[in-house]
Amino acid sequence: MQSSRDEQATTESNKPETNKSLTSTGQVAYLTRPLHQESVGEIRTLERTSTSLVTLCLWHKTHEKVVVKEPIDKYRSLPAIRNEYAMLGTTLRGGPNIVPFRGGYIGTEYNSYVVTSFVANGSLRDFLLGGSVLTWGAAIQIMDDVRNALAFVHSKNVVHRDIKSANILIDSNLRAYLADFGSARGYNISGAYRSPQDTKMGTPGYRSPEAFESIHYAASDIYSFGIVMLEIASRRNVSKHIEDDVDAEEKWNEAIPNRVSAAISATIPKGIASLILNCCKTSREQRPSEKDILTTLEDCRKTIDLNVKITPRPL
Ligand SMILES: Nc1ncnc2c1ncn2[C@@H]1O[C@H](COP(=O)(O)OP(=O)(O)OP(=O)(O)O)[C@@H](O)[C@H]1O
Numbered sequence: 001m002q003s004s005r006d007e008q009a010t011t012e013s014n015k016p017e018t019n020k021s022l023t024s025t026g027q028v029a030y031l032t033r034p035l036h037q038e039s040v041g042e043i044r045t046l047e048r049t050s051t052s053l054v055t056l057c058l059w060h061k062t063h064e065k066v067v068v069k070e071p072i073d074k075y076r077s078l079p080a081i082r083n084e085y086a087m088l089g090t091t092l093r094g095g096p097n098i099v100p101f102r103g104g105y106i107g108t109e110y111n112s113y114v115v116t117s118f119v120a121n122g123s124l125r126d127f128l129l130g131g132s133v134l135t136w137g138a139a140i141q142i143m144d145d146v147r148n149a150l151a152f153v154h155s156k157n158v159v160h161r162d163i164k165s166a167n168i169l170i171d172s173n174l175r176a177y178l179a180d181f182g183s184a185r186g187y188n189i190s191g192a193y194r195s196p197q198d199t200k201m202g203t204p205g206y207r208s209p210e211a212f213e214s215i216h217y218a219a220s221d222i223y224s225f226g227i228v229m230l231e232i233a234s235r236r237n238v239s240k241h242i243e244d245d246v247d248a249e250e251k252w253n254e255a256i257p258n259r260v261s262a263a264i265s266a267t268i269p270k271g272i273a274s275l276i277l278n279c280c281k282t283s284r285e286q287r288p289s290e291k292d293i294l295t296t297l298e299d300c301r302k303t304i305d306l307n308v309k310i311t312p313r314p315l
């Protein structure tokens with residue numbers, strides 16, 4: 001965090017629809033001015049990514065733990081923080097299973113930040129790779145929470161463009177929240193967002209064939225969500241190897257679909273396995289909608305033993 005900031009906090013009556021465990025009823029306070037060290041106390045750095053510094057802080061006014069995200073360079077990350085501020089603070093504010101927005105300020109490189117509620121179990125990626133117990137019941141709930149967040153985001157004609165396990169947060173009740181809206185964009189009437197220049201958006205291993213071509217649809221987020229569900233169902237960092245060493249021309253026709261299929265083990269229940277494969281279809285028209293995914297997850301809840309624990313699939 002930067003050393004010198006002005007202090008101010010305002011309150012606003014607001015009832016976000018986010019998961020109850022993270023939502024205050026009644027008055028919700030927001031940090032809306034340049035921060036000062038006296039208004040928030042730094043607890044520890046959570047992450048220093050290639051673009052931002054993410055710090056866990058105690059907000060003295062409300063005695064809550066909040067997370068402050070700041071850009072680390074003005075060329076790449078300042079526009080992303082601006083974008084995240086606009087998305088979380090306006091278009092997507094209070095949406096279900098969206099990380100709760102607690103304020104922000106956009107000034108200069110050294111004076112811009114976004115504040116969200118602290119989500120106690122951190123990223124889904126770290127949760128899956130750690131040793132915590134995960135049953136099929138909890139896993140299906142996490143999948144459904146992300147589906148619900150995506151349905152909301154897409155209902156606002158927004159594409160997230162970087163759905164991955166590291167951008168999903170897990171709370172102490174194992175409920176999931178979609179985070180990191182730095183790459184999110186509104187799409188046009190045809191349902192597409194085309195990146196300017198030839199910027200391949202998204203993270204290798206999670207990105208769809210069309211995202212690789214710099215075009216993003218709601219269905220492109222569904223593809224990435226398929227890979228996230230594969231990671232949940234196998235408790236493995238599957239995305240890491242999906243795009244490795246394959247020829248760009250051919251990879252979406254054979255190599256990548258084959259790798260996705262190969263990563264599905266016999267321990268993954270059939271309903272979940274076919275849902276993952278449908279989400280990861282090369283043709284975006286063949287991928288399911290959030291409504292279809294909900295129906296499948298509801299069927300899975302009836303047929304799968306929800307108390308069975310998911311153990312990491314051996315490599
Ligand atoms: N509200 C929060 N509660 C708990 N942990 C958080 C929160 N926000 C972010 N984090 C942690 O910080 C990490 C990075 O946050 P985020 O994805 O927003 O940053 P980023 O710089 O945009 O990431 P990248 O560009 O690498 O995708 C998350 O993966 C998570 O581990």
Ligand SMILES: [Mg+2]
Pocket residue numbers: 166167180
């Ligand atoms: Mg991220």
